[in-house]
Amino acid sequence: MKIIRSIDDFDHVFSVVEYEDEYVGTDHSLFIEKKSTYISDFSEDYITRLFLEGVHIAFIQKSRREDFGCYIRTDGPYLQMHFELEGEVIYNAKDYGGMDCSIPSGFHTLFYFPALYGYLVYPTVKKGFGIEIEITLNYLRRVFNDDLELLGSFAKDIRHERPTMLGGKCFPITPRMKEVLIDMFHCPFTDQLKKIFIEGKLLELLSLQVNQLMQADDFPRKEELRPEDIDRIEEAKKIIENHIENPYSIEELSKLVGINRTKLQKDFKTVYDKTIFGxxxxxxxxxxxxxxxxxxxxxxxxxxxxxxxxxxxxxxxxxxxxxxxxxxxxxx
Structure with missing residues (x-):
């Protein structure tokens, strides 16, 4: 698979990354770890990558002094588990019938695109941390013994090659998910022991995502927000509108209106059907x-x-x- 990034609608390509089939070819025993650093005038990225059969994991420690956007496209299917512990990522589709995907801080999703073709935005963040887990369809089918029906409409959309998100939206990262992600990042093992450890944690993460989908009906809906919560969200909206030149960070905004950051982002999207950055x-x-x-x-x-x-x-x-x-x- 090839991933192409460009500043100006693919007229000026600045990055082309090509992965082997199944990310490491067909060698079941292969496990690769790479570290890289990217520093520019407005950003710093420290990335740890893990490759194993059917999976590419990127732990991305990031600092962005201003918003950065780029066009992105792939030449084939793209399937990713994404966990945004600190920061935000926004994808706006450019193809007809495409799907936009916005992942705020403290949220996660599993999404599928027959091919990416859109605009990717990385908002300003002082100390961000995101985990992108790219998986192949073969990997997903192996995990579910070639029966994806447990995934409901997500599986149906994949069969019909339609862009889709598991559960149709992002979900909050649970404390257990965060523990698993941190365990993966700080894994004390090397080589084959690390491969076994990471494979087990991946299965747990996927199980946690699917279980959360199955419990989705228990999540609060817009009409269930308390009046005082709605007042705080409206106050946050006014603050944003009065400070667009020098906006407050999510953390600063949450302190100003008196609710924690995760709840602020979740309730804001519930009330206004868009993220704070959006x-x-x-x-x-x-x-x-x-x-x-x-x-x-x-x-x-x-x-x-x-x-x-x-x-x-x-x-x-x-x-x-x-x-x-x-x-x-x-x-x-």
Whole structure:
């Protein structure tokens, strides 16, 4: 499988990664571990990768001083278990009939795409940690003895090659899931012992995800939020709208309105059907549109700063993704 990333709708490719079939070929005994570091003016990534048959695990410790977005596509099916312990990832599909996927901090999901083709956003985060577990369809079928019916509509969508998320949404990371993920990251073993350990933890994680899906009817719904919780969420929305140039972090916002970060993000999405970052992104683009049309003397770089972008190129890429043209062309 090939994964291609680009800044400008694949006109300027900056990353092409090609994996072997089943990530390590067909050698059942093979186990590979790699570490890498990526540092730029606005981000630092420290990644530990594990490869075993049918699975690629990436533990991503990340720091982003500003929002970063890029286009991404694959040349084949893409199946991933994603756990966002600290930070947020947003995928907006560009293909017709595609599926958007937003994973806020403290949430997880299992998703499938016949092929990725969309825009990926990594919001600002001081000290983020995400775990991406890419698995093949063969691996999933082996785990379930070639019977995916337990996964309900998720299995049906895979059969019909439709993009899908397990349970149709993201779910909160449970304390046990977090324990398993940390155990995997800090595994004390090496070589084959580590392979056996990781394989066992993977099966537990998948079991925990599916079990949570089966208990989904017990999750609170929008109408079950208490009035005081809704008041706090509305207060958070007003704060976001008044500080789009220098927005508060999720942690700071949660302290201002008096509820913990995980509940803030979950309840915000319940009330407004979008993530906090998604709402902030909408506000920024709306203000940019207004300034471009009414402030002809203002440079593009000034507008970018006005709405919270330190890098004008990142603003232009985000604007083009939203409106289909670069800001400069709107004025011309």
């Amino acid at each position: 709402h902030l992104a909408d506000l920024r683009m709306e203000k940019a549109q207004y300034l471009l049309k009414t402030e002809q003397h203002m440079k593009i770089s000034e507008i970018a700063r006005k709405i919270g972008y330190k890098n004008a190129n990142h603003f232009s890429a985000a604007y083009k993704h939203r409106y289909g043209i670069i800001p400069r062309l709107l004025r011309s």
